[in-house]
Amino acid sequence: FKLNKPAGRCHCHPHHPHVLSPTSLRATSAAKKKRKGKRTNAKGSGGGFGSAPAAARKPKREDGLVYPDLEPQVRQTLVPSSDVVRCGPLPEEMYDRLEDIYGLGRFNFGGEGAIYMSQGTEDGGGVTSGSQEDEEDASLFDDILSGGTTSGKTSSSDSVLDDLFSASSASEVPAVSDDSQSRVGGAASSHDCSIDLNELPPFEQFRVLHVDPMVIAVDDFFTSEECDKYVQMSIDAENNQDQEAGALQPLLLGQSQTVGKDSRSKAQRTSTTWFHHYAGVPELMARAARLLGLPGISRFEEPQTVRYRRSEKFTWHLDALSPDVANDSSSAGQRVSTLLVYLTDLKSEEGGATMFRDLGGDGPLKVRPKKGSALLFFPSAGGIPDCPFDIRTLHCGEAVGEDAPNEKWIAQLWLRQRDYTPTAPAGSEHRKATVAIQEYCKSAGSE
Numbered sequence: 001f002k003l004n005k006p007a008g009r010c011h012c013h014p015h016h017p018h019v020l021s022p023t024s025l026r027a028t029s030a031a032k033k034k035r036k037g038k039r040t041n042a043k044g045s046g047g048g049f050g051s052a053p054a055a056a057r058k059p060k061r062e063d064g065l066v067y068p069d070l071e072p073q074v075r076q077t078l079v080p081s082s083d084v085v086r087c088g089p090l091p092e093e094m095y096d097r098l099e100d101i102y103g104l105g106r107f108n109f110g111g112e113g114a115i116y117m118s119q120g121t122e123d124g125g126g127v128t129s130g131s132q133e134d135e136e137d138a139s140l141f142d143d144i145l146s147g148g149t150t151s152g153k154t155s156s157s158d159s160v161l162d163d164l165f166s167a168s169s170a171s172e173v174p175a176v177s178d179d180s181q182s183r184v185g186g187a188a189s190s191h192d193c194s195i196d197l198n199e200l201p202p203f204e205q206f207r208v209l210h211v212d213p214m215v216i217a218v219d220d221f222f223t224s225e226e227c228d229k230y231v232q233m234s235i236d237a238e239n240n241q242d243q244e245a246g247a248l249q250p251l252l253l254g255q256s257q258t259v260g261k262d263s264r265s266k267a268q269r270t271s272t273t274w275f276h277h278y279a280g281v282p283e284l285m286a287r288a289a290r291l292l293g294l295p296g297i298s299r300f301e302e303p304q305t306v307r308y309r310r311s312e313k314f315t316w317h318l319d320a321l322s323p324d325v326a327n328d329s330s331s332a333g334q335r336v337s338t339l340l341v342y343l344t345d346l347k348s349e350e351g352g353a354t355m356f357r358d359l360g361g362d363g364p365l366k367v368r369p370k371k372g373s374a375l376l377f378f379p380s381a382g383g384i385p386d387c388p389f390d391i392r393t394l395h396c397g398e399a400v401g402e403d404a405p406n407e408k409w410i411a412q413l414w415l416r417q418r419d420y421t422p423t424a425p426a427g428s429e430h431r432k433a434t435v436a437i438q439e440y441c442k443s444a445g446s447e
């Protein structure tokens, strides 16, 4: 049995055209223990994920890239949101999950319903070592993500899953570091000067779009003016007219042809991406750190804006980085969370939704771009037990309709496990944003 595989590379980041290796990543022991002990949603997990017949795993074809359907056993781990998705305070259970599964013990610190268990715990995050148990575990999507070269262990079985599970030897995806401080701004890392993000009020308007894996929308993340400003900044950079931006001019990375070197990757994304200086987007940096409950911004990748014109899209992909990058101890580790902010509105019939293939029940979960709303999900850490990526978060940016009145614009930000060194624009550094963020927080706090 041979799976059709997508290109063996990471499809998510124009600056990370890495070939994916079979080395796998895992959820933290802590998260796994908690999930094993407390979470009961992984029905039938005792039987493992390898027992479904091969016939049940017919791959899906999308734009030449093939991702197999989720195994029934994986599907059973899905916990959808209630039918009526309301906007309001985040339910307490979700705070619990954010801490327990995703390691975000100070999420939306001070927010309604928030419970903080991580204060002063000894479980300080960081890379945990693989246990015997971990060695026996293996990744479900390794084969796909490795472009077909599993770890060299040969399988005597014809089962696709047996092949997939033959991938081995992994480090783990640590949970987000525990801040162990009473204030969000307390434990700044070496890259951050102390920023008192608590001056920003907690977020109040949440929509729980999916419970496990968690996908949440945060309404009013940006004001309408902020959305317009980020779009304009990017357009000005394209036209090279933004005299005022000066040294903080965002870098236009251009269209899809800059993404990846092989033809398949090129086909993935037809939108246009800009990389911003941290100091040029203090609102985004401050709000993102505030939401996630981080002491600073040093773990964020380059902030980006992306424009989708009519018919432009981003095909099915996972945001998780290739294991060889994520496992490299000199790197910033795996992508822990994806945060994107919709900068323009698109109606449901106008396309441009962010779609999660496997989270919607009948058909994909569609998240319509709502100006000023943020979307948060977790591409790797805290995935299904013993799986290095959360394969359930397979998603795409739907094509913007031919007749859509608005372009689709988003701002986006990825959080890594450890401090990240930006690659662009030249001279961008986290710490250079400190003053701008402080000023922004002060002004927002005194409003």
Ligand SMILES: O=C(O)CCC(=O)C(=O)O
Binding pocket: 012, 314, 319, 352, 353, 354, 355, 395, 396, 397, 398, 410, 412
């Ligand atoms: O545009 C979207 O809705 C999704 C974008 C995305 O998934 C990405 O850039 O990784």
Ligand SMILES: [Fe+2]
Binding pocket: 012, 317, 318, 319, 395
């Ligand atoms: Fe993505």
